[in-house]
Amino acid sequence: MNEAYDAIVLGAGAAGLFCAATAGQRGRRVLLLDHADQPGKKILISGGGRCNFTNMHTAPDRYLSQNPHFAKSALSRYTAADFLALVESYGIAWHEKTLGQLFCDESAKQIVAMLLEECAKGGVDLRCGEAIRGVDHADGLYRVAFGDQTVQAPALVIATGGPSIPKMGATGFAYDLARQFGLKVVQPRPALVPLTLPADDTLFRDLSGVSTEVIARCGKAAFREATLFTHRGLSGPAILQVSSYWQRGDTVTTQFLPGREEGWLKAAKRERPKAGLRKVLSEGLPDRLAEALCERLGLEGELGNLSDKALSAAEAKLARWPFVPNGSEGFAKAEVTAGGIDTSGLSSKTMEARxxxxxxxxxxxxxxxxxxxxxxxxxxxxxxxAAGLAL
Structure with missing residues (x-):
């Protein structure tokens, strides 16, 4: 005889833990399964081990989806302030780093411990290290086979994430299940991921380890944060942000020295005609980067000996320096997955398949x-x- 639950949640990551806790505390008998040997493994490595657990500037326009309106309902009903209140109720000290990003003062382990305690309050049956052998649905019940047993419930929650960071055990299992039940899948791709550059951009790849603030753009998306040059291409927060919008063949432009007023190089020429361009650039950029940019611009000598036209052209190039990445570092280095199970088949209020x-x-x-x-x-x-309240 199959053991019976009110709901089975697959995946003990952030979403799975919180959903199981929510349903359990509403009196539902919940089984939470994960093939990993411990819950919340991605939480533990997030934010450099301190877990960037929410953002105070959360709004639907900061999410990518084929349906940009889908996230509005859930986000409006459970806000960053709501989660922060839960964190504070556990006495977890936190701080805002930049741009609304909230981190634990101490460790991501505190967030996992909090979620596990929330699950315990709801009497959730948590089992880790359990590979799922099969899932089927008949007579209004979902049956999940794992190990040497099978369990059943009238509700099943897919919370197994996407394939980003496979070394943590991430797979495309969610998509296989979705297709099994007739749900469409938007082509998954790496997001928040470093971009790679072709060999002809060797000059910049030689700058590995150099970082500077830029405005990075791809299409209509623009982010003012740090860019990091790597031995393979480009990384850093600004690049990770635009990578979610990047498609193969797209150009990514970076604005070096953002905030400078138009004509700033000609103004520098008038004020310091004997200064070299490299000297002027290095006042706002790392020396190695200033040298590389000067080499690419092909401008040497004192500013006073350079024409206004040449300086205007240099300004324009520095404001929209083009890079054409030849790829990304893939799911192995992607923080998240873009795409996934199509929202057209889901209720935005309850997350249930229509x-x-x-x-x-x-x-x-x-x-x-x-x-x-x-x-x-x-x-x-x-x-x-949203799902936990609907179960």
């Missing part, structure tokens, strides 16, 4: 991808809450 009663999809498995800086955690909490 045509498959009792089937729910939450978190990263859904085609909703946030910006860098705690937005994806907030989507995990909000979507998990």
């Amino acid at each position: 045509k498959v009663p009792g089937l729910y999809v939450i978190g990263e498995a859904v085609d909703v991808t946030g910006w860098l800086g705690g937005y994806n955690f907030q989507w995990a909490w909000a979507s998990a809450r």
Whole structure:
């Protein structure tokens, strides 16, 4: 005889833990399964081990999806302030780093411990290290086989995330399940990921380790944060942000020395005609980068000996320096997955599949991808809450 539950949640990451806790505390008998040997493994490595658990500037326009309106309902009903109140109720000290990003003062382990305690309050049956052998649905019940047993419930929650960071055990299992039940999948791709440059950009790849603030743009997306040059290409927060919008063949432009007024090089020429361009650039950029940019611009000598036309052209190039990445570092280095289970088949209020009663999809498995800086955690909490209250 199969052991019976009210709901089975697959995946003990951020979304799965919070959904199970929410449903359990509402009196539901919940089983939470994960093939990993411990819960919350991605939480533990997030934010450099301090977990960037939410962002105070959370808004639907900071998420990518084929349906940009889908996330509005869940995000409006469970906000960053709501999750912060839970964190504070556990006495977890936190700080705002930049741009609304909230981190634990001490350790991401505190967030995992909090979620596990929330699950315990709801009597959640948590089992880790359990590889799932099969899932089927008949007579209004979902049956999940794992180990040497099979369990059943009228509700099943897919919270197994996407394939980003496979070394943590991430797979495309959610998509396989979705297709099994007739749900469409938007082509998954790496997001918040470093971009690689072709060999002809060797000059910049030689700057590995150099970082500077820029405005990075791809299409209509623009982010003012740090860019880091790597031995393979470009990284840093600004690049990770635009990578979510980048498609193969797209140009990424970077504005070096953002905030400078138009004509600043000609003004520098008038004020310091004997100064060299490299000297002027190095006052706002790392020396190695200033040297590389001067080499690419082909401008040597004193500013006073350079024409205004040449300086205007240099300004324009520095304001929209083009890079054409030849790829990304893939799911291995991607912080999250863009794409995923199509929202057209889901209820934005409950996260339940429209045509498959009792089937729910939450978190990263859904085609909703946030910006860098705690937005994806907030989507995990909000979507998990929506499903947990509906179970």
